[in-house]
Amino acid sequence: MSKNLTKRSEDYSKWYNELVVKADLAENSGVRGCMVIKPYGYAIWEKMQAELDRMFKETGHQNAYFPLFIPKSYFSKEASHVDGFAKECAVVTHYRLKTSEDGKTIEVDPDAKLEEELIVRPTSETIIWDTYRKWIQSYRDLPILVNQWANVVRWEMRTRLFLRTAEFLWQEGHTAHATKQEAIAEAEQMMNVYAEFAENFMAIPVIKGVKTANERFAGAEETYCIEALMQDGKALQAGTSHFLGQNFAKAFDVKFANQEGKQDYVWATSWGVSTRLMGALVMTHSDDNGLVLPPNLAPIQVVIVPIHRSDEQLEEISAEVKTLMAQLRKLNISVKYDDRTTHKPGWKFNEYELKGVPVRIAVGPKDLENGTFEVARRDTLTKEIVAKADIANYIQDLLEKIQSELFNKAIEYRNSHITEVNSFEEFKDILDNKGGFVAAHWDGTGETEERIKELTKATIRCIALDRVEEEGKCVLTGAPSKGRVLFAKAY
Amino acid sequence: MSKNLTKRSEDYSKWYNELVVKADLAENSGVRGCMVIKPYGYAIWEKMQAELDRMFKETGHQNAYFPLFIPKSYFSKEASHVDGFAKECAVVTHYRLKTSEDGKTIEVDPDAKLEEELIVRPTSETIIWDTYRKWIQSYRDLPILVNQWANVVRWEMRTRLFLRTAEFLWQEGHTAHATKQEAIAEAEQMMNVYAEFAENFMAIPVIKGVKTANERFAGAEETYCIEALMQDGKALQAGTSHFLGQNFAKAFDVKFANQEGKQDYVWATSWGVSTRLMGALVMTHSDDNGLVLPPNLAPIQVVIVPIHRSDEQLEEISAEVKTLMAQLRKLNISVKYDDRTTHKPGWKFNEYELKGVPVRIAVGPKDLENGTFEVARRDTLTKEIVAKADIANYIQDLLEKIQSELFNKAIEYRNSHITEVNSFEEFKDILDNKGGFVAAHWDGTGETEERIKELTKATIRCIALDRVEEEGKCVLTGAPSKGRVLFAKAY
Structure with missing residues (x-):
């Protein structure tokens, strides 16, 4: 099987679109601008989620869930916020379908019109601050440190898998504080959490900074961001954290009694990263042969492919592999043994290269004789012969090495640009x-x-x-x- | 603080509504029928998710994500399916808002009408089978074992927190198989997974069965279910698993070449449980004093409350508690130390009773003297004095005991009803x-x-x-x- 992947130098954008589909990360759906995230792509997203969720909880945040729909009137309450999002909102106007009179089609039931239209959330500040009003009376109720994992919808006209889709998955943190300093410290802390995650887990170097007033989030007083650089020399905003001042508290009348008993408006932040990170991941590390995944995010870190001419050989190899897999799993390394006889080794090599599995181990009869394994790195496309006795620790070290070398390579590219x-x-x-x-x-x-x-x-x-x-x-x-x-x- | 909770014997329904709100599980939002799941409630849901997700993966399933929106025409393709859901669909008709001419309000932009209306998914069979058509050509592509964690919307007229809400969270498994037997086996397997989860984790006994034709899922040939019994003698359907035959494959033209090279329609299942389980959890175990949570699902399994008259006493107690917490955490027990001086011990006792924390440990000066702790069970409201030396193992055993006794109590009630x-x-x-x-x-x-x-x-x-x-x-x-x-x- 040839990969038939466009080369990056020929057409970077085409290369990206093809790779996302061919590597089974995502595909377009029958719904304009909405993607299907396929199991392999979703497994990477789950690894991102797990790590981010751990980091959020370690910094004192809890998860919660707020409604998908936002009444239209909530939107108008914060003026710059509505300006920022009104032009790309999916609007629910009816709540029932009915069969047409000829019985052949179904249509929207005109009798089931909503009194007030509902917006499918493009972001949740308004519905959340409407809720926080009920949760906050006194400084004792603060801070509120809440995060939500959710889907949001922004009706983009030109969409691209992961990078810009009408619906996307994200997390949105929404915090409430008694003082301005505390809210600013929170916004900065979350920018730092995002930067750490991008660099240590995704192996993507980022520049931390603030946005200019023009580029700020609609409703923010300061937008902190992390900016990454893709291989084609274009930047990608990988995460933002907003200091919202008292804007939403004022719009939704959220006051608290401070320690002196005086009423004051609450200070706010919000911060988010999305499935857009999947696009950044692909565009930072991958090459003309397919995906390159940092070991920390790879659903399969090591794949083992047997090379055999007979069933007996396969049996012998499988016995050897069984031991190896047990050793690797003990070290918390995720490993897959592809012993399918329906596909040739060459086909498998190609497939796992395309899917970016960081390390491939091949075992043939010669290896059995010599007590060795052939170990191939996806990122450098280099191979080594490794003695059986050292293999497990060798692989563990190799995965760490790949992780840090991917980061170093990316930072060199970034710094030279x-x-x-x-x-x-x-x-x-x-x-x-x-x-x-x-x-x-x-x-x-x-x-x-x-x-x-x-x-x-x-x-x-x-x-x-x-x-x-x-x-x-x-x-x-x-x-x-x-x-x-x-x-x-x-x- | 008095709990002011209505007694179950007075008004069970009122007791339930009050408890869900007072125990910080969920509350109504400004959007009709849509709830806010508060951090404490969401933490329980996360525990459910983690365990279910583990069980799904252990049985070979992978997660993926499909669009929130379903084109209206997809719905009509499976006749009984559209009959089942058309009357409760939220419909997106427009994709933009604009400022009104007087500049005072925002309104739906009539120029931004969708060519085809989009339904907010009430369930995803149609969009998923439209996708599977592209994924399946041959028997080698089967089975597909996919699950999705998502929000869905059914425009219910009468809603109740967790039990019936316009938007709810759930998981929906959608599998595709080469044979009828395999699909039936899958549907039965997932019913069994749900039953195991309900009984072992939620401590809720369930009856496994099949629905009558009238009560089947819209589009299913067989609906397997698990049925639980609430304390008021009403049943609650806690999970369903559907054998869908070839209905959706026919509606979406999903065929595969079988081993003999002949074209055949694919066999399907779907299965789901939702945040409704939170309602079942509350109504199975809780009492007039508040929530009762099985230890396996309790976000906080043990709470420790110091009882002191002076700062010195608190310091001594805290030193003792620190050791105890380390011991408990080593046993993977989640423990919270509430040493706030802003609230009295009695207030805290009340609060953790309301929130259903399974075990409460109180430590006062006398306990320090005697080398003991006072251990209280939430479910039985009984107390014991336990020697310091045995405490960690005692607590571990106690949590297991509470888990099984809650189940036994529920099964006794169920069997006698x-x-x-x-x-x-x-x-x-x-x-x-x-x-x-x-x-x-x-x-x-x-x-x-x-x-x-x-x-x-x-x-x-x-x-x-x-x-x-x-x-x-x-x-x-x-x-x-x-x-x-x-x-x-x-x-």
Whole structure:
């Protein structure tokens, strides 16, 4: 079986779309813009969920669940929020179907019109803050540290599997605090949790920063983000954490009695990551042969393929493999033995390469004789012969090594794609010919930001938290600037 | 703090509604019929999910995710299916809002009408079988053993927290098989998985059986179910597993080439349990003092409350408690130490009683002197003094004992509420004055079933799998019957 995968250098976007489908991660459904996440793709998402959930709970959060539907009137309560989401809302207007008069089709029953239309949640701030009003009376009820795993819907016109879909899965944290400082600390903490997760689990280096006012979440006073860089030089926002000030508390009248007995509005944050991370994962590590998965997120970390000419050989090999599997499982390594006789070893090699299984072990009669295994790495496509006696620990070390080398490779690529520019010519040249982040001075106005976007399609991805303060002149207008910001074309 | 909980004997239904809210399990939201599942309730649901998910995976199933929306036309493809669900569907008709002309309100944008309306999934057979058509060509692609954790919407007119809500959370398994026998075996297997889960984890005894044709799932050829009995003598269907025959394969044209190379339609099952189980849990074990949770599902299994008059005493107690907590955690027991000084011990006792924490340990100065702890059981409201040296193992054994005693108590109640009756007078008498399951002969017709329902509000809960074959006469019509079926009023 040939993979028939478009090469990245030929058409990166086509390569991505093909790979997501061929590697059994996801596919388009009969519903415009909505995807089916297939078992193999979902297994990766489950690993992400498990780790994130652990990290959320370790930082004191609890899960809860809020309604899918939001009454239309809730939306209007926070002005910038409705501006941000009204143009892409799925709206429920009726609650019943009926058979048409000729009995041939079913149609919406006009008698079952809702008094108030319901919006399928694009995000849950409004319904949650309407609920928090009932939960919060005094400072003793604070903080509320709640997260929700849920599906949300944003009616995007141009969709792409994982990266931009009408429905997607995510988690959304919504916290309530007695003080501004505490809420800001929470928003920063969750950005750090996301960064740790991206780097340690997904092996994706990220830049932490804040968004400009133009790019902020609708209703936020500050949006923290982590920005990653894909292999084609485009940036991808991998997670955001918002300090919402008292905006939603004011919109939904959520007050509390503070320690002095005075009434004050509650301070809020919200933060989320979504199945978009699956797209980032694919685009950071994979290659022309298929997926490359970091061991920490691979549903199958090790696959074992027998190479045999006879049933007797297969039996002997299987006995050997049984021992090996027990050893590996003892080390919490997830391992699959593919002893199907309906497929040839070459077909299997190809298949697991496509699916990004980090380590492949092949065992043939020669290996049995010599007491060895052939161990192949998916990321480097290199092979080694390893003695039976050392194998389990060797594999464990190898998985750790792959995990860290994937991260190092990605960080090298990323670091070599942050380019400082000092003129608009240079700015355009780097964007067009090299890609990546362009570190440039900017005069701090939304107008300039907008103008640069029109001229180049690049947006300010973030003002990095660790940026160096330096005097400079805006790359477009020449007006003074106090430090560089990171521009890029983005997903 | 008094609990102010209505007594079960006064008004069972009111007791249930109050308890769900007061124990912080769930509450109504601003959206008609949709609930908010609060962190404490959600933590119980997460424990259910974890165990069910483990059982599904152990039986070879994988998770996946399918779209929230179902095009209206998909629905019409399976005739009995659309009949079953059309009357309670939330329908999305538009995909955008806009600001009204006076700028004061937002309204649905009439220009953003969908070409085809979308139904918010009430269950996913149609969208999934539309997908399976693309996944299945040959017998080699079978079986497909997939499960989905998701939210679904059924526009119920009368809703009750957990028991009947417009939106609820559930899992739905959807499997595809090459043969009828294999599909039936799968449907039966999943009924057994549900029964095991209900009995071993939820401590709820269930009767396994099949539904009558009238009570079957819309589109099924056989519906297997597990039926539980609540404390008020009403039955509750706790899980169903459907053998769908080739109905959905035919409706969505899903064929496969069998081993002989012939084309045949695929055989299907689907099976699900939902947040309704939370209602069953509450109504099986809880009492007039609040929740009673089986240790296997309790988010907090043991709570420790210090009883002290001075800060020094609290310090001494806390040192002792620290050791105890380490011992308990080593045994994988989830334990909470409530050393808040803002609340009195009596308030805390009350609170954890209301929340159903299975074991409460109190420690005061006297206990320190004597080297003891006071251990209280939530289910029996009894107390014992336990020596420090034995405490960890004592608690571990106690939790197991509580788990099995809760089950035994429930099974005793259930067994004493299955009454054989041989006349319709007796039938009505038992229903009205005792409740529970009424085991009666029935002539096997839908008309009689319907008539009995009209006369008594009782439905046939199931034909138990272990029922004894015996000749008899239908309790209503006197027509011949081959065995008793179980009637009850039901949730």
